[in-house]
Amino acid sequence: MKSIDLLITEAKQLIYFSKTDATHGNDTWRLKAITNGYVAIEDGHVVHIGSEDEVLPLVQIDSGTVTIDAHDKVVTPGLVDSHTHPVFHQTREHEFEMRVQGKSYEEIAAAGGGIRSSVRGVREASKEELKSVVRKRLDRFLSVGTTTIEAKSGYGLSLEDEVKSLEVIRELNDEHSLEMIPTFLGAHEVPTEYREKRDEYIQLVIKEMIPYVAENGLAEFCDIFCEQGVYTVSEARRILSAAREAGLRIKLHADQLHLTGATRLATELQAVSADHLECLDDEGIQAMASSKTIAGLLPGAVFFLGSHRYPPARKLLDAGTRVCLATDFNPGSSMTQSLPLMMTLGCLFMKMTPEEALMASTIFGAASICREEVIGNLLPGYRADVVLWDADDYRQIPYYYGVNLVNTVIKKGKVVFKIDHGQN
Amino acid sequence: MKSIDLLITEAKQLIYFSKTDATHGNDTWRLKAITNGYVAIEDGHVVHIGSEDEVLPLVQIDSGTVTIDAHDKVVTPGLVDSHTHPVFHQTREHEFEMRVQGKSYEEIAAAGGGIRSSVRGVREASKEELKSVVRKRLDRFLSVGTTTIEAKSGYGLSLEDEVKSLEVIRELNDEHSLEMIPTFLGAHEVPTEYREKRDEYIQLVIKEMIPYVAENGLAEFCDIFCEQGVYTVSEARRILSAAREAGLRIKLHADQLHLTGATRLATELQAVSADHLECLDDEGIQAMASSKTIAGLLPGAVFFLGSHRYPPARKLLDAGTRVCLATDFNPGSSMTQSLPLMMTLGCLFMKMTPEEALMASTIFGAASICREEVIGNLLPGYRADVVLWDADDYRQIPYYYGVNLVNTVIKKGKVVFKIDHGQN
Numbered sequence: 001m002k003s004i005d006l007l008i009t010e011a012k013q014l015i016y017f018s019k020t021d022a023t024h025g026n027d028t029w030r031l032k033a034i035t036n037g038y039v040a041i042e043d044g045h046v047v048h049i050g051s052e053d054e055v056l057p058l059v060q061i062d063s064g065t066v067t068i069d070a071h072d073k074v075v076t077p078g079l080v081d082s083h084t085h086p087v088f089h090q091t092r093e094h095e096f097e098m099r100v101q102g103k104s105y106e107e108i109a110a111a112g113g114g115i116r117s118s119v120r121g122v123r124e125a126s127k128e129e130l131k132s133v134v135r136k137r138l139d140r141f142l143s144v145g146t147t148t149i150e151a152k153s154g155y156g157l158s159l160e161d162e163v164k165s166l167e168v169i170r171e172l173n174d175e176h177s178l179e180m181i182p183t184f185l186g187a188h189e190v191p192t193e194y195r196e197k198r199d200e201y202i203q204l205v206i207k208e209m210i211p212y213v214a215e216n217g218l219a220e221f222c223d224i225f226c227e228q229g230v231y232t233v234s235e236a237r238r239i240l241s242a243a244r245e246a247g248l249r250i251k252l253h254a255d256q257l258h259l260t261g262a263t264r265l266a267t268e269l270q271a272v273s274a275d276h277l278e279c280l281d282d283e284g285i286q287a288m289a290s291s292k293t294i295a296g297l298l299p300g301a302v303f304f305l306g307s308h309r310y311p312p313a314r315k316l317l318d319a320g321t322r323v324c325l326a327t328d329f330n331p332g333s334s335m336t337q338s339l340p341l342m343m344t345l346g347c348l349f350m351k352m353t354p355e356e357a358l359m360a361s362t363i364f365g366a367a368s369i370c371r372e373e374v375i376g377n378l379l380p381g382y383r384a385d386v387v388l389w390d391a392d393d394y395r396q397i398p399y400y401y402g403v404n405l406v407n408t409v410i411k412k413g414k415v416v417f418k419i420d421h422g423q424n
Numbered sequence: 425m426k427s428i429d430l431l432i433t434e435a436k437q438l439i440y441f442s443k444t445d446a447t448h449g450n451d452t453w454r455l456k457a458i459t460n461g462y463v464a465i466e467d468g469h470v471v472h473i474g475s476e477d478e479v480l481p482l483v484q485i486d487s488g489t490v491t492i493d494a495h496d497k498v499v500t501p502g503l504v505d506s507h508t509h510p511v512f513h514q515t516r517e518h519e520f521e522m523r524v525q526g527k528s529y530e531e532i533a534a535a536g537g538g539i540r541s542s543v544r545g546v547r548e549a550s551k552e553e554l555k556s557v558v559r560k561r562l563d564r565f566l567s568v569g570t571t572t573i574e575a576k577s578g579y580g581l582s583l584e585d586e587v588k589s590l591e592v593i594r595e596l597n598d599e600h601s602l603e604m605i606p607t608f609l610g611a612h613e614v615p616t617e618y619r620e621k622r623d624e625y626i627q628l629v630i631k632e633m634i635p636y637v638a639e640n641g642l643a644e645f646c647d648i649f650c651e652q653g654v655y656t657v658s659e660a661r662r663i664l665s666a667a668r669e670a671g672l673r674i675k676l677h678a679d680q681l682h683l684t685g686a687t688r689l690a691t692e693l694q695a696v697s698a699d700h701l702e703c704l705d706d707e708g709i710q711a712m713a714s715s716k717t718i719a720g721l722l723p724g725a726v727f728f729l730g731s732h733r734y735p736p737a738r739k740l741l742d743a744g745t746r747v748c749l750a751t752d753f754n755p756g757s758s759m760t761q762s763l764p765l766m767m768t769l770g771c772l773f774m775k776m777t778p779e780e781a782l783m784a785s786t787i788f789g790a791a792s793i794c795r796e797e798v799i800g801n802l803l804p805g806y807r808a809d810v811v812l813w814d815a816d817d818y819r820q821i822p823y824y825y826g827v828n829l830v831n832t833v834i835k836k837g838k839v840v841f842k843i844d845h846g847q848n
Contacts, residue, residue: 091823091824093820093824096822100775100778101775144827304772336825338825348728354521393515396515398520399759401728401759401760402762403568404827
């Protein structure tokens with residue numbers, strides 16, 4: 001018997017998810033908690049979980065085995081943040097201050113702020129400059145318990161600058177412990193120089209960007225910001241159809257600020273996820289329930305825009321739709337990397353239970369990037385992406401809000417982050 | 425010339441507050457930022473601040489001087505959290521889950537949950553058990569940039585258990601770097617055993633608890649939860665008048681869930697602060713503006729109860745009232761210790777500027793515990809309670825929300841916390 005690489009012992013609560021009977025045509029997962037739980041890890045994967053008596057007889061421990069005592073900790077799968085925009089240069093706290101003083105997000109955008117301001121920043125920065133600022137953000141994702149993110153381009157809006165952004169993701173992915181799944185978002189805005197000839201830009205996206213990105217394996221997904229004043233549903237259909245033909249999977253920013261019908265387009269095109277959904281109506285909820293498309297809910301973007309219109313999570317869940325939570329990390333409408341705080345928002349304002357909120361940040365986040373059989377769970381065979389929390393009960397993760405309860409983060413079986421509260 | 429103990433060099437932004445002309449009868453403070461700022465610290469106090477040229481000629485540096493390079497950091501006064509309830513035993517995440525599933529905070533309280541459930545926990549715990557759980561909470565306050573808290577009793581509700589709670593605060597204050605200013609809150613609820621004879625409990629508070637607490641120097645302030653179903657305005661007047669006679673200063677939980685008139689009582693009794701104020705009307709705002717009473721705003725308790733009714737911060741500020749922000753840290757209605765997140769809530773939902781939010785968490789927090797000439801600022805003569813933030817601009821503190829930007833915390837001139845992001 002080969003010795004294991006890592007053993008987590010006596011977890012106060014060991015959380016994993018188990019599949020039950022199918023309902024509504026979708027898989028039903030339920031949260032399971034093992035008291036005094038053990039996790040055995042070998043070659044970057046979970047090999048056994050259970051009580052001491054269930055796990056120890058099955059494993060070989062030797063001097064090379066790392067053991068982590070978790071008797072005062074909750075152990076969960078690493079969090080999966082399935083919607084982020086991390087490749088920007090400057091932060092935009094001055095726009096935050098303007099909003100507080102009464103300007104709307106749309107007014108700031110119209111005055112040259114917003115996404116366009118980040119586009120200028122990305123275009124002016126070299127790839128190395130971008131990598132240097134993005135790298136620090138990746139450290140912070142790990143420190144708040146996130147082990148995998150979906151990472152979008154979308155502040156380049158030219159072939160050259162979109163490729164630069166996706167290369168930043170690829171190169172940092174190779175060197176950093178955080179795992180990134182790249183998404184091409186060339187249709188995040190219509191760039192300023194194409195304002196009067198938007199169709200030329202759409203042609204550029206379809207004829208040049210998508211083929212280049214797909215052929216060079218720079219992205220796995222293609223996303224679009226379908227919204228009043230940005231891209232119409234019919235433009236989105238053209239762009240996403242081209243992406244699908246090129247072999248990319250599809251995501252949409254849908255029905256965020258206005259009900260445009262983008263969610264129904266998502267289900268029609270069998271998108272992997274439709275994200276935002278703040279303005280979704282009952283017909284759209286039905287369309288989602290009849291599809292396999294996952295609802296990607298981003299409560300941080302509601303909160304950070306000072307709004308109270310949260311997406312209809314409860315109705316979506318009750319209709320049987322799979323729901324994931326993500327941060328929407330970006331410098332304009334959601335400057336956070338904390339999935340635990342998104343769970344708090346989900347519980348308080350979207351009436352998700354702590355169980356639903358945790359599943360939405362792990363197993364269903366993984367489903368939203370087509371990796372639900374690889375990450376987001378701790379059943380044997382899953383990748384050993386694990387978080388140890390300074391907590392007694394998993395419900396404390398959304399309950400004890402605004403502070404970081406993460407103690408240790410394990411990625412592919414290796415400890416990649418450990419909090420040290422320093423001297424005091 | 426004596427050598428200094430600690431020198432902070434080249435702060436990207438060094439933030440302090442400067443007094444300008446008086447308006448509305450209250451002091452007016454404005455935020456000032458020094459680029460490439462230096463702070464010299466001696467015997468636990470700030471002795472000089474300014475540019476390199478202004479500070480270095482005035483100080484003697486030798487091998488005993490600790491130097492901290494802050495070229496990529498924002499430096500601010502330590503945060504002052506002026507309203508907390510840290511002396512409880514168990515957390516109450518099960519009630520959080522019940523609320524998510526549709527029970528109101530008041531229903532949970534009526535069913536034996538809420539404050540009463542924490543009262544059972546404190547009564548059953550020994551002083552040492554309490555100290556052990558509270559101590560960890562103090563570490564966490566420091567880690568999020570808070571160097572001083574006001575700490576209330578109020579989960580004992582008997583002479584013995586209120587004294588035990590205040591002794592926990594006193595003993596931990598002696599051993600821990602975080603500074604605590606104790607407040608007696610024996611009138612936090614009417615204890616279960618006095619439900620049918622509430623006046624006997626009020627007599628106990630007035631005749632036994634207040635005299636004991638005052639004579640033994642166990643608290644500096646007396647507070648009361650004046651609210652429908654808890655204590656009436658007339659009961660509050662009796663209790664607070666007795667407290668004032670015994671030499672305690674006065675605070676009130678006022679006009680939180682209902683407009684009771686408690687804020688006007690606060691101004692009438694010249695309370696140091698009236699806290700909550702979610703239901704305050706224009707007449708109450710006028711009463712506050714004509715008084716020296718500080719408005720203690722607790723947006724976390726609005727947020728965490730799933731409400732959107734924030735206190736009228738903008739009107740209070742525009743009327744010239746001094747406003748402080750606090751976490752209201754407690755296991756029922758605000759389970760957080762993060763003042764930066766309170767600043768975010770203040771900006772987004774109470775239209776405070778980042779400048780106002782930072783002052784509300786430092787200099788005005790200090791004013792709310794009668795220490796505005798000692799802490800909450802970095803002018804020479806103030807105590808050297810300092811936070812170094814991983815940030816470029818102080819506005820990032822509320823903007824970059826839900827993550828902890830604190831890098832280093834200095835209390836009374838000594839480094840008491842330093843983040844170590846560990847291996848990765």
